[in-house]
Each structure stands twice: as C-alpha cells, then as structure tokens.
Amino acid sequence: GVGKSAVAQTISEEFAKSRLAASFFFSRVDSARNHLRQFFTTVALQLVMSHVLGPLLRDYIDLTIRHNPNIIHANLEEQFQELIVKPCSQLTTGQWEELPRLIVIDGLDECLDIVSQERLLSIIRTARLSSMLPFKFLICSRPEPRIRNAFNHQDFRTMVTRCDLGDAFESGKDIAKYFREELNKIRQDHGSTMAHVPEDWPGEGIIQQLVQRACGQFIYAATVLKYIEDYHSLPTE
Known part of the structure; x- marks a missing residue:
C-alpha cells in the first residue's frame, strides 16, 4: 500500500552485488512463500550461491547437510543454528566487517501463520542479543498487532530502528x-x-x-x- 515491497525490492537490487547477503519475500498467495518452512533453507542457499559469501561458507553448509540430510526437515530453531549460525561463526568478526551482511525480509505479515511471524522475530532477536549473528536485517511489514507486539519486546528496543513509510516520505x-x-x-x-x-x-x-x-x-x-x-x-x- 505505501510501497514497502518496492523499497525492499529496490534495496535488494541496488545492493545485490555489494551488501546484500540474502532476501526473502513473503507472499500470501504463493504456497512456497506464505510460511516459514523454507525460510532458513532459502537463506542458506543464497549464502552458498553468493559470489562473495559462497566461497567462504559453502563448505561448512555442505558438510552440515551431508552429515545431517534431515536438517532440511528439522524445526526452525535447529535449521537456524546448523545452517546459518554455525557456518557463519567460522568467520572472524574482522572478516565480516568487509562482507555482505544485509538480509532483507519483505511482507512478514503475509506469512499466514501468525505464530510463525512472532517466532521468526524471536529467533532473530535472540541471535542478535547474544551476538551469534553478524547480519543486519531490513524487515518490511504492515504493523499487524502481533508483529508490533514482538518488536515492542524490551530486548528489541535497543537494536531496532523503525520507519513509517507513510510519515517518512x-x-x-x-x-x-x-x-x-x-x-x-x-x-x-x-x-x-x-x-x-x-x-x-x-x-x-x-x-x-x-x-x-x-x-x-x-x-x-x-x-x-x-x-x-x-x-x-x-x-x-
């Protein structure tokens, strides 16, 4: 309505070859993108395919899948730890300062399972709070009550900058x-x-x-x- 997806798409395209690590565009009408089941596997695939991050992370992620093929069917928290956190932790803080670290998430409100919306934000919040994750997130969404409440969590307040497109532009x-x-x-x-x-x-x-x-x-x-x-x-x- 106010151009959230246009902003997310433009930023993803603009930084595709520089700062963008991965992106995920939820869509309530697309059965492959209206839930969380493929979220972390999609992000992991994009990390592997990245011309910058791929050479650094591919072996770690490939090894994880070879050792545990069922990881693609595991719960979200386990997928996040095994496919994202652990491989990324193999690189030093100094390395990450020069690498793509932006993950764009668009249309979180279009994830049909409302509980999953909060679950994803909780996973991100916990990881950022414990410094497990080098990434920065651009999350575009309508301010639905459950999403707004999740962002109002006290631990989120110190790490989130909000922008109301209707007011800002x-x-x-x-x-x-x-x-x-x-x-x-x-x-x-x-x-x-x-x-x-x-x-x-x-x-x-x-x-x-x-x-x-x-x-x-x-x-x-x-x-x-x-x-x-x-x-x-x-x-x-």
Whole structure:
C-alpha cells in the first residue's frame, strides 16, 4: 500500500552485488512463500550461491547437510543454528566487517501463520542479543498487532530502528501528485465525453479529500482511479 515491497525490492537490487547477503519475500498467495518452512533453507542457499559469501561458507553448509540430510526437515530453531549460525561463526568478526551482511525480509505479515511471524522475530532477536549473528536485517511489514507486539519486546528496543513509510516520505504529497496526473490522463483519454470539463477537473478540493481518505495508501488511490477510468461509465459521475 505505501510501497514497502518496492523499497525492499529496490534495496535488494541496488545492493545485490555489494551488501546484500540474502532476501526473502513473503507472499500470501504463493504456497512456497506464505510460511516459514523454507525460510532458513532459502537463506542458506543464497549464502552458498553468493559470489562473495559462497566461497567462504559453502563448505561448512555442505558438510552440515551431508552429515545431517534431515536438517532440511528439522524445526526452525535447529535449521537456524546448523545452517546459518554455525557456518557463519567460522568467520572472524574482522572478516565480516568487509562482507555482505544485509538480509532483507519483505511482507512478514503475509506469512499466514501468525505464530510463525512472532517466532521468526524471536529467533532473530535472540541471535542478535547474544551476538551469534553478524547480519543486519531490513524487515518490511504492515504493523499487524502481533508483529508490533514482538518488536515492542524490551530486548528489541535497543537494536531496532523503525520507519513509517507513510510519515517518512510524505506520501500524501506523492499521492496527490499521482491523482492529478492520472485524472488528467483520464480526462484526455475520454476525449469528447469530457470536453466540457475544466482542465483542473475534478478540482483541488476533491483531490485533497481523496488524499485524506487514502491515509498514505497508494493501493487506495490506484483502486479509485481504476474505478473512475472505466470506459463503460462517465468519469465525472
């Protein structure tokens, strides 16, 4: 709605060859990405495939899987320890200072199992608190109650920086601009049926009302515009 996934995707692409260690994009409509079962195995695979981290971690992770093939079916905590923490601990703090350490997690709220959302955050919190993990995390999510409560844990407060995209990027101004540009296109596309309306249709007052109703959500603006531009109706209605 406010562009969380766009931010996560852009950062992942921008830092793919430098700071990015791994990424995971949850999706409630994708059966492979709407749960946690493949989260740590996916992260481990990306570490192995990384052109920077792969040569350093591949042997450790491969050895773990050879010794314990059932690790891919183990519980999340065990997977995390065996596939992520232990291999990464083979490198020194000095080495990690020069290596990719960013893990991007997008759409945590789209993990269908609400308990798993808290479980993942708990695993990350515990690892960061005990200095077991060299990684930094960018976690993008709607502020659902269980997720918000997990981040409110006292141990998280000292290690988390929060950013509300709706406030931080003045989305109201962007949404207003979006409305103006798209409504102008609609007026032009409908040609003769809207030849009588003024160029500033529907007027700044209406646009500001729509912006207020959007509450920082671009998805609201897109839905309204899709309805207005329907060629089977008159936009001014």
